[in-house]
Amino acid sequence: MSTPVGFWNRNWGFITLAVVALAMPLLVADAYLLSILAFMATRFMVVIGLSLLLGQAGQISLGHAAFVAIGAYGSALLVTRLSMNPWLAMVVAAVLAAGVAGVIGIPTLKLKGHYLAMATLGFGEIVFILLVQLKGLTRGTDGITGIPPLTLGSLDFSQPRLYHVLVWLVALIVFRLALNLSESRVGRSLKALRRSELAAESLGVNASWRKLQVFMISAVFASLAGSFDAHYVQFISPDSYGITFSVILVCSVVIGGFRSVWGALWGTLATVILPEVIKRIHEDAVNLVFGILLILIVVLLPVKSGPLARVAHDVRCLFHREERG
């Protein structure tokens, strides 16, 4: 169907990323650095999903940490309490996350702009509070320990190198799926409704259903990431899944750039590497920097010209309500 040259021209970016990502364990010996890189893969998955939701469909979620939590706690509880196979547990948790996204999405995605931001923020808080308060199930702030690492036959994924390859493979698949989606009929309908739901609907796009679909997809990606992290770190507690994390996720999408799913990669790189650098300078400065970043984004909102105009415009669109008529 297509020539090798054409294939390369269309896919060189993805192929380069895949080669670099999968070759890292050969180049990097430092265990800490390897774990950061592996952690980058799971973060990438979450940001990809959120990028589809924010960037393609133009719907904000300030509660996405909740879906990562559903993946992490889902896996941890199913495996430690019910002795379920970890791979199966991961799938069950992802289905659960999709289900929750469906139920939450039906009423909230009817809302626009600020209202959607508030509703998803509330949802994230509720999940966080449940994690802390349902002590019988989640052990509250003590968290869950002793989550077994993933294995497959004789492969033991608690080994940093092997785990790195595993999570990056999954992240690359997720990325490929998202890229395909954004270039498809479905992706085009998302970009259309982001601009004008009324116009998209008038051309046959069922906007509510499409928004719900992306919301559920992004929940599944987030949940998978949560499950992988939980098995690798072998310990989870509610702290990791609060509003701060949700805000960092949204920042990643915004910093990386909205229009293309590739922005998810740049945003992830920035928001994973930046804190590592800051930590070297001062341990507690990370939240401060993200706070400043958030303020900067808000301050830049009204910018109408210059290099940042486009980003500012896209962020404004997230909070914009379409007039009828």
Add this chain to the structure above:
Amino acid sequence: MPLMRLDGVSKRFGGLEALREVSFALHVGQIMALIGPNGAGKTTLFNCVAGADRPSAGQVFFRGEDVTGRPAHAMCRAGLARTFQHSRLFDDLTVLENVIVGRHCRTYAGLAAAFLRLPRHGREERESREQAMHALTRVGLADRAQDEAGSLPLGERHLLEIARGLATEPVLLLLDEPAAGLNDEETANLGHCVRRIRDDGVTILLVEHDMTFVMDISDQVVVLDYGRKIADGPPLMIQADPEVIRAYLGEDLE
């Protein structure tokens, strides 16, 4: 049987009655104009028949079926396309992509096909592209296909909205003030374009303030005033109607 029939359609916004029991019928192959002073309820009527809004009372029949309250995407699939008074292009997409969105209601590739790039998705995309180019050709915008929609001047924005609507393969096309902001030459061009579309078998209902344009192009005119239908007939009769003249007092009715 009329293509579309409104039966006592009313629309209330709080205390405001934007439409009061409006009834009329639109026949296949017609160009019908809907006119009336500002705020008469013309756009509201479009929204109610196109599924963007739901009538408070009354019924809308389209192709013999009661379609009252059906959502816009279902109306599109049923063969109704529309443009908007304040253009609602997808500004950050190209002209061609805007029109391809119009193929959405005639194509099927779902999530699986999109995620996995199934061959049938590729086939459908190629077809959509061709059909969209065809629609652009019909309005004379083919050479702008690769430009960003946001870069088009007003006149071409109207045409692009029409092309987008045509891509949905409509039997009925609603145009909300297509000549607004156009110069004489562009208006004349629009007139030719609209006639050609009608000759290709698409029935047309348009809202327009440009009376020369309206009287020139339409077979039938419906006049709204404060949400009420005050006249309905061929252009010559409408121009002579005393109640229409009273509603338009101070405005130039040619």
